[in-house]
Amino acid sequence: MSKGNNKSVMKIENLRAKIGDKEILKGLNLELEPGKVHAIMGPNGAGKSTLSKALVGHYDVEITGGDITYKGKSIKEMEPEERALEGIFLSFQHPVEIPGVNNAYFLRTALNAKRKHEGKEELNAAEFLRLMRDHLEMLGMKSDMISRSLNEGFSGGEKKRNEILQMLILEPEVIILDEIDSGLDIDALRAVSEGINKMKDGKRTFLVITHYSRILDYIEPDYIHVLKDGKVIKTAGPELVAQLEEHGYDAIEEE
Amino acid sequence: MNLNTLKNQTAEELASTLGVTERVGLVEKFASLGLPHKKTEEYHYFDVDKILNVDYKTLGYVPKTIEIGEKIVITDGVVTSAPQGMRVYYEPCEMIDMEHFDALYYLGHILSGHTIKIEIDGDAEVEIEHHYTQSDTLIHYRIVLYNQANRHATVYENFVADDIKNTLVLYGYDVHIAQDSTLRVVKLQSMQDSKYAMVASHKVNVAKNANAILKSFDLGGDQALQVLKVELSEHAHVDAGHLLYLNKDSKRGTISQIVHRGEHSTSKQEAKNILDGEARGIFDALIRVEHSAKFTKAEQNAKSILLHDKAYMVSKPQLEIYIDELEASHGATTGQLDEKQLFYLQSRGISYVEARKMLVIAFANTLIEEVKDTRQQERIKTAFEKVFYKNHKD
Numbered sequence: 176m177s178k179g180n181n182k183s184v185m186k187i188e189n190l191r192a193k194i195g196d197k198e199i200l201k202g203l204n205l206e207l208e209p210g211k212v213h214a215i216m217g218p219n220g221a222g223k224s225t226l227s228k229a230l231v232g233h234y235d236v237e238i239t240g241g242d243i244t245y246k247g248k249s250i251k252e253m254e255p256e257e258r259a260l261e262g263i264f265l266s267f268q269h270p271v272e273i274p275g276v277n278n279a280y281f282l283r284t285a286l287n288a289k290r291k292h293e294g295k296e297e298l299n300a301a302e303f304l305r306l307m308r309d310h311l312e313m314l315g316m317k318s319d320m321i322s323r324s325l326n327e328g329f330s331g332g333e334k335k336r337n338e339i340l341q342m343l344i345l346e347p348e349v350i351i352l353d354e355i356d357s358g359l360d361i362d363a364l365r366a367v368s369e370g371i372n373k374m375k376d377g378k379r380t381f382l383v384i385t386h387y388s389r390i391l392d393y394i395e396p397d398y399i400h401v402l403k404d405g406k407v408i409k410t411a412g413p414e415l416v417a418q419l420e421e422h423g424y425d426a427i428e429e430e
Numbered sequence: 431m432n433l434n435t436l437k438n439q440t441a442e443e444l445a446s447t448l449g450v451t452e453r454v455g456l457v458e459k460f461a462s463l464g465l466p467h468k469k470t471e472e473y474h475y476f477d478v479d480k481i482l483n484v485d486y487k488t489l490g491y492v493p494k495t496i497e498i499g500e501k502i503v504i505t506d507g508v509v510t511s512a513p514q515g516m517r518v519y520y521e522p523c524e525m526i527d528m529e530h531f532d533a534l535y536y537l538g539h540i541l542s543g544h545t546i547k548i549e550i551d552g553d554a555e556v557e558i559e560h561h562y563t564q565s566d567t568l569i570h571y572r573i574v575l576y577n578q579a580n581r582h583a584t585v586y587e588n589f590v591a592d593d594i595k596n597t598l599v600l601y602g603y604d605v606h607i608a609q610d611s612t613l614r615v616v617k618l619q620s621m622q623d624s625k626y627a628m629v630a631s632h633k634v635n636v637a638k639n640a641n642a643i644l645k646s647f648d649l650g651g652d653q654a655l656q657v658l659k660v661e662l663s664e665h666a667h668v669d670a671g672h673l674l675y676l677n678k679d680s681k682r683g684t685i686s687q688i689v690h691r692g693e694h695s696t697s698k699q700e701a702k703n704i705l706d707g708e709a710r711g712i713f714d715a716l717i718r719v720e721h722s723a724k725f726t727k728a729e730q731n732a733k734s735i736l737l738h739d740k741a742y743m744v745s746k747p748q749l750e751i752y753i754d755e756l757e758a759s760h761g762a763t764t765g766q767l768d769e770k771q772l773f774y775l776q777s778r779g780i781s782y783v784e785a786r787k788m789l790v791i792a793f794a795n796t797l798i799e800e801v802k803d804t805r806q807q808e809r810i811k812t813a814f815e816k817v818f819y820k821n822h823k824d
Contacts, residue, residue, distance in 0.1 A: 231777050234769060259779035267777075271770045275792025284788070285778035292779070324792075341778060 184209040184246060184380050185230075185349055191240035192229050199225040201405035202241065207349065208398075212381040214391055216416075217402035218424045223384045224268060226402070227353045230382075231265045232258055245349070259285075260292040264347035266338040268354040273325040278337070279307070281325050286344055310343045313373070315366045331358030339370035350374065351382045356390035368393030388416045401427050431568055433598075434483040436537075437465045448540055456526065456536050463533035472532065472685045475712050475744045476655055481598050481627040486568035491542075493520055501557035502548065506564055507571030507601070509546055516556070517549040523574055523604060527633045531687055532657045535631040538572050538600045545572040545604070550583040550613075555803075562591040562599065562626055569626075570600040579608040579637075586806060587617040589650075597626035602657070605634040605642070607666075612641040616801055617648075617656075620813035624652040631657040636666040638692065644670045645801060646684070647810050649817045654682045655712070662723075664692030671797045672701040675790070675814060676709035676741075677821045683712025683744070690723035697727070702797055703734040704790050705741035706821060713743075718750040719758065726753075730760035735767060735793055737786070783822045787815065 183206035192200040199222045207213055217223050228236045230243060232255040243250050250258055273281075279300075287297040298306065311318055314336045326334050335355060342350060352371070356364055371381070371394050383394060391413070399415040400407045401424065409415070409427050419427070436444060441454070441461040450457055465482065466473040489506055499511035502518060512518045523545040530536065539545075550556055562569060577583045607613045636642045640663070646656060660668050672684045688697045703711040717728045734743040745762040767789050775785035791798075791814060801807050 234773060254782070255773060255776040256779050256781055256785075259777055265777055267774070271768075271774045273771045273774065273789070273792060275795040276775075276788050281775070281778075281780075281788070284784065285775075285780055288779045288781065288784070345778065 182209065183207055186244045187230075187241070188244075189241035190226075190229065190238065190243065192225060192236050192238045194225060194235050194237070198239070199405055200229065203402075203406050205400060205407050207380050207382060209380055210377040211397040212375070212383060212394060213398045213400060214383045214385060214396040214416075215400050215402050216385060216388075216419060216424075219386070221402045222405045223402055224353055227265055227351050227382075227384055230258075230351055231255055231263060256288075259345075259347075260289055262348035263351070264342055264345060264349070265351045266335070266342060266353060266355055268357060270326050270334045270338055272327045272329070274327045276325045278323055278325045279303070279321040282307070282321070282341060282344055285341070289345055306344065307340075310340055310370075313366075314340055314370050315362070316340065332360060332363035335359055335367055336363065336370075339367050342374065343370055346374075347379070349380045349382065351384065353384045354386065355383070356385060356387070364390070364393065388420055391416055403427070431488050432483065432485045433465065433537075433568070434479075437467065450540060453540065455528065456540050459528060459530075460533055460536040460540060463531075463536065465537075466533055470533075472657070472714065473655075475681070475710060475714075476683070477653060477681055481653060484596065484598065486598060487564070487566055488568050489564065491571075501559050503559045503561055504546065504571065504573075505561040506567070507542075507569050510561075513556070517551070519547055520544040521547050523572060525574075525604060525606065525635075527604070527659065527661075530631075530633060530659055532631045532659070532685075534600060534629050535602060535633065535657065535659075538570055538602050538631055541570045541600070542572045545574045547574045548576070550575070550577045550585070552578060553582050555584045555586070557586045557588065560587070560589045560599075560601070562589075562594060562597060564597060565594040566596045568598050568600070572601065573603045575603050575605045575613075577606075577608055577611050577613045580610045581608075582612040582614075584614040584616070584803075587615065589619045589621060591621055591625040594625050599626055599628040600631070601628070602631040603633070605632065607634065607636045607640045607642050609637040610639045611637075612643065614643040615645070616806060617646040618810055618813060619647070619654070620649040620817055621651060627652050628654040629657065630655070632659065634658070634660040634668070636660065636662050636668055638663045639665045641666070642668040642670075644668065645797065646671070647673045647798070647813075648682055649675045649813055650682055651676075651678060651680045653680065656684045656686075658684060658686040660686070660688045660697075662688070662690050662692055662695035662697065665694045666692055667696045668698070670697070670699040671800055672713065673794050673797045674701070674703040674705075674711050674713075675794070675817065676704070676711055677706035677817075679708045681710045681712070684715065685712065686715045688715075688717045688728070690717070690719045690726040690728065692723060694725045695723055697729065699730045700797065701732040701745075702794055703732065703743055703745070704737065704793065705734065705743055706737040708738070708740040709742070711741075711743045713762075714746040716748045716750060717758070717760070719753060719756055721752045724753055724755045726756040726758070728756065728758040732762040733793075734762075734764040735790070736764060737767065737790070786822070787818050790818065
């Protein structure tokens, strides 16, 4: 899905954004269909990470034009935490380390903020740990990781698994995965993909941002969008991946 | 009584004004140092004139019957409660440091003829609660604390005030940590309202092979200074940690001197300061290594976070070294909360206020976690959260 479908869960219209003085997104249009996996591919510097940051309200990005609507409502002016509570989740390319903030405490605080937002009862520590246990096992995470400081001293793979753990716990509706496969060995990639696929229930929407097609062997996309120079220049089905592998991004002409 | 009237007086004049006939040496020391004022180096960043130039009521200091309770309670400078069997009594202070750098250390001793002497038995844990009930009053008292050799005792110090205002508290400890022993003192002061100002002027003697572990958690409002002098004998060690969380227009902090006298003595001093509003934090800390203190190890560090652009931190870690055979380091940094970390927490649905609180506690955590007792850790964290939320609406 790319244009003109009013069933989209998220619609990005003519989005222009800059970081510092540099305009990165130059009139980007994209619609995300509920329950589908959208992959954004593009060369370095195309604006992929800027797009992900713009969607979650990152302080680096200044939106200078256009709009982002989520479930029919503009989120352009919403605070990052409001967007998260509404169900938008970004798995960071480089998750930050926060010494002194216990991983389990952080996750429980985040989960309870969401439950409170949804009018549900907050979970106590014991209930929360029960919830965590299965996810940890599935992701191949050691149980001591939840008692450590958030991402502190974690390897690249552990950080990405921790991102997926957060996704599983928070159960967002739109999941943006920014270079989720970078720095992962094959076992970590498999575990992370398994976590992602577990969330594919036909209702949640994925926006997979990637340089390489490797991750798409594990998470089958429904749509491929090619991002170049701040715009989506082509949208097609998964067959586009093979074409990109063979001919590269330069061969893609703007539609 | 207006303490400002003691300014620029000779020892004889002071003795006459204060009605002192004995302990003339103390009066001479006080006269030579002079009543602190804005230009006194140690008090330069503290609004000392404002608290000294006030007409205060004074109290009679009549010892009261000490009731049996779970902790030592000192109400307006008089012991009102103590655990059964605890050796707490009044007597003149015999061991006063005649080389202390703080004039108010001497003034406290001069004003407080009898000190509260506490002897800690064995590996006891003792809680001392300071309770203030009087407005517009100068409350002054001194405490002498002894522990036993080869034992490991802990003192938890807390502060409670009734609905008072415009009071000044001058108090302090003379602590004698016995050979081969450890004394841990954990001080928590979390009063937010401007109920009283305080200057707490201490002296800690650490005997051979003994350890002093001094942790202060200052979450208070108004004005307060902790003035600390520590002397280390041979193979003695001090581990001093100071957490300061200030907001509004409070001015608080630590002025300290750690003096290495004995060989192989070691010191570690760490300050973490979190300043909000228009608060001013003070960490003016000197480590002095004397000729006699060969093979000393000294480490000093101050880290500060400013949460508001009008907050101000005075960090002055200093080393004064008279020998070559030692290891010493010191440093100070001041910054703000990391916006990447803040954003990360917010991106998971955690509010801006909560995210800031989590990061501020994370910053403070290394000091809080050094308090071994988890109940006390929780107590400090709870006090911190209470103060934080009072000043930040979600």
